[in-house]
Amino acid sequence: MKGDASPEFLTTIGLEVHAQLSTRTKIFCGCEVRFGSPPNTLVCPVCLGLPGVLPVLNREVFLLGLRAVLAFGGAPSKLIKFDRKNYYYPDLPKGYQISQYDAPLGRGGFVEIETSGGPKRIRLNRIHLEEDAGKLIHDAAADSSLVDLNRAGVPLIEMVSEPDLESPDDAHAYLSTLKSVLKTIGVSLCDMEKGHLRCDANVSVRRAGDAVLGKKVEVKNMNSFKAVKAALQYEIGRQTEALGKGEGLYQETRLWDEAKGMTFLMRSKEEAHDYRYFPEPDLVPFFVTQEQIEAERRRIPELPRQKAARFASAYGLSAYDANLLTQDEEPAEFFETCAKIYPDYKGLANWMTGPVSAYLNEKAVSLSQTRLCPETLVGLLQLVKEGSLSLQAAREKVFPEVVGDGRDPKEVMEKKGLLQVSDEAALDEWVAEAIRSNSKVVNDFKSGKETAAMFLVGQVMRKSGGKANPGKVQELVRKRLLETAGPA
Amino acid sequence: MSHIDLRYTSHLARLGFKPEELKVFGPQVDKILHFVEQLNKVDVEGVEPTSHPLPLANVFREDKIAPSIEMEEFLQHCPSRHGSFFKVPKIIEEKS
Ligand SMILES: [Zn+2]
Secondary structure (H helix, E strand, C coil), X not given: CCCCCCCCEEEXXXXXXXXXXXXXECCCCCCEXXXXXXXXXXXXXXXXXXXXXXXXXXXXXXXXXHHHHHHCCCEECCCECCEEEECXXXXXXXXXXXXXXXXXXXXXXXXXXXXXXXXXXXXEEEEEEEECCCEEEECCCCCEEEEECCCCCCEEEEEEECCCECCHHHHHHHHHHHHHHHXXXXXXXXXXXXXXXXXXXXXXXXXXXXXXXXXXEEEEEECCHHHHXXXXXXXXXXXXXXXXXXXXXXXXXXEEECCCCEEEEECCCHXXXXXXXXXXXXXXXXXXXXXXXXXXXXXXXXXXXXXXXXXXXXXXXXXXXXXXXXXXXXXXXXXXXXXXXXXXXXXXXXXXXXXXXXXXXXXXXXXXXXXCCHHXXXXXXXXXXXXXXXXXXXXXXXXXXXHHHCCCHHHHHHHCCCCCECCHHHHHHXXXXXHHCCHHHHHHHXXXXXXXXXXXXXXXXXXXXXXXXXXXXXXXXXXXXXXXXXXX | CXXXXXXXXXXXXXXXXXXXXXXXXXXXXXXXXXXXXXXXXXXXXXXXXXXXXXXXXXXXXXXXCCCCCCHHHHHCCCCCEECCEEEEECCCCCEC
8 A cells, every 4th residue: 555645635644742751750759760660669659549649749840841841942831730631441540640631831832843845843732741651461361451550650741743744754753853852851761662752643634625634543552653654654545545435534543553564443432532631639730930941941952953053054064964963962972072083074974874873773772882982983084084994994894893892993904904005105116017017008098098097007906905095096097107108 | 401411421430320320310410510500600700710729839849769668568459469460351452
């Protein structure tokens, strides 16, 4: 099935993203937030939902949420209050989730994404605070499910976008940007494997002429950015096909099945969405002060997009390279440290987005988990630049040892005998010999056969055992040919 | 006149009423609703909505770890357990 809707059809996507806030403790109690702890060891009467307890808001949750609202250009609400969202599910010990309904932490703001058609603003509807639910483990064999409440009460922000996304690629770019901003401002670690970032999508397809949006289908159960993209592609295809056949679409909730690569209708009871929100009487209202706003603004460092713009202008990089380098803080900082001692910024960017990035992806590690440091990378680049090392040998033979074992590039080069001969005197001797013993080729060159020069370069390279600097050799061969043979 | 569908509402609250109870409680709940509805007649022009009955705001706790409680303390009261987990009837997000 084709992923993108044909121009005949328009796609509208909105995303709801939950991000886990990086606090030490839960949102309404002092239980520690720690991933991977033995089940039901990080719980107390508050997060177990026992009667007679009083939740109290973690100040850090409030401030981190506020920082997120400000970083995305949203407006903090004048009055902030919490509400109970009522539903029954075994991972929700109280029978309701403490969330925010009509007075969220903040409203508005936007996420600016990079698309093939240039930058695009995706408006945010709201950002609110809520508590996470526990974890359900489905025992395939037994006729039961198991509940671990360590995660119950872990603080989350929910960020709801307006339906401004128009393709699965847009959605992917939106999630990547959101992630890099949340990480940069210290609001969430965004560790996908620990479930720090979760996403539900609303997607609808309509005929190009229709003013009214299509039927909104909610898609759940996507565990990675890749899964979001795949699920949206599938869903757009399914809806487009149905419309094409003149079939009706329904407002419904569907689950993404990663293994089958399809979405399935979720069997839902009619009242599934009747949450009967009402104000949480156990929590008092909150008012943001100007001091808090100013303090949180000061904690927002240079954001990835601002950094990308600065990289493009200060280092003369393409928008594409500048974006790639500034998605995460670590490579951006690494680049800037290197740039202080290595002024060929474009060459440096090529290495960072090329071999360095390829290595990190392949090993699924971050820069700090490797043995690479700015000095060794720059050392390697300098060897190539001064002609001691060929680019190919640098990439294939030296770089792996520098990044993997933290070895000195020059040492690796010498030990492996990769030093290129760039010394003119040494090269000249080989060139002279090649010219002497190939008079026919020299004559060919004289009579205008340009490729004859390449034959001589090959001879010199062979003579040097591959160690001659090919650029230098070409230069010299041409120079000597013109001298001895005169211009062709 | 407003009316509460008690069959639906009691299901949402997971309250199991017998049919004869629904017959008795239904009109009673409607009466309570009508009584409260009198508030709609009050002129609240210019009055700020109350968000909390107590004159308190901005009550926070610091992000400091407090001890959690021993698992046995709560799991011993739980009707069904499996090791250190609560055990509940099988729940799956069903696909149709
Ligand atoms: Zn707790």
